[in-house]
Amino acid sequence: MIDFSRNHYALFGLPERFRFDAEALDRAYRALQTEVHPDRHVAGDDAQQRLALQASARVNEAYRTLKDHVTRAEYLLQLHGIDPTSGTDTVLPVAFLERQLERREAADEAAAAGDVPALDALQADVRAEAAAIEGRLAQLLDGDGAWAAARMPVRELRFLTKLQADIGAMAAVLEE
Numbered sequence: 145m146i147d148f149s150r151n152h153y154a155l156f157g158l159p160e161r162f163r164f165d166a167e168a169l170d171r172a173y174r175a176l177q178t179e180v181h182p183d184r185h186v187a188g189d190d191a192q193q194r195l196a197l198q199a200s201a202r203v204n205e206a207y208r209t210l211k212d213h214v215t216r217a218e219y220l221l222q223l224h225g226i227d228p229t230s231g232t233d234t235v236l237p238v239a240f241l242e243r244q245l246e247r248r249e250a251a252d253e254a255a256a257a258g259d260v261p262a263l264d265a266l267q268a269d270v271r272a273e274a275a276a277i278e279g280r281l282a283q284l285l286d287g288d289g290a291w292a293a294a295r296m297p298v299r300e301l302r303f304l305t306k307l308q309a310d311i312g313a314m315a316a317v318l319e320e
Contacts, residue, residue, distance in 0.1 A: 146180060146199045151223060152206035162217055162278075162285040173207045214305050217281055217298045224291040228298050240300060244307060255314040263315040267308060274304040 146155060153160045156172035178184075180203055185196035209215045218228045247266055254262035277297050284294040 146176065146202060148198075148202060152210050152219060155203070155206050156210070158210070160220065160223065162213075162220060163282045166211075169207070169210055173203065176203045213278055214298065214302045217285065217294065217301065220285055221291055221294060221298065224289075226291045226295060228295050236296070236299060236303065240303075244303060247307060248310075251311045251314055255318065258318055260315055260318050263311055263318070267311045267315065270304055270308045270311065274301060274308065277301045277304065 151160075156169055156176070158164050158169060158172070177200065180196055180199035182193060182196045182200055185192050188196070209219050221228045247270060251263060251266050254260075254266065277300055281294055281297050281301065284290040284297065
């Protein structure tokens with residue numbers, strides 16, 4: 145069974161980094177799930193079955209957290225005593241918000257006009273900005289250990305990820 149006191153990275157045998165080998169995470173996840181899956185413990189008593197269910201849930205939660213770049217960054221901050229959602233600097237920069245508002249309006253207009261290529265272009269633009277922020281986060285978290293300074297880029301990345309999903313949903317509706 146797994147050690148519930150270990151953090152998500154230790155659970156999968158990965159370094160505590162923002163950027164890591166995603167395939168290694170997938171391999172470790174599959175190996176752990178094979179070990180702890182409740183179906184492998186049906187012959188056990190109630191306590192063993194309950195423990196297997198808890199272990200499987202823990203492995204799934206850890207995997208989901210580390211697989212997603214936003215939740216992985218937030219988790220890294222939490223490991224270092226930084227709450228990414230608290231503090232006095234929770235407001236995103238005005239220029240960032242204005243740019244996102246313009247993108248949102250452009251997406252709404254493109255969706256209303258049935259312009260899938262325009263939505264695809266917006267999606268690519270948002271994806272490029274998100275990739276740049278991910279690069280900055282990798283430097284702050286993996287290179288500099290600047291945990292507190294990473295809070296704002298994490299918030300920006302969360303915002304962009306949501307915007308990207310919204311634009312993708314608009315395009316999907318039009319493509320149906």
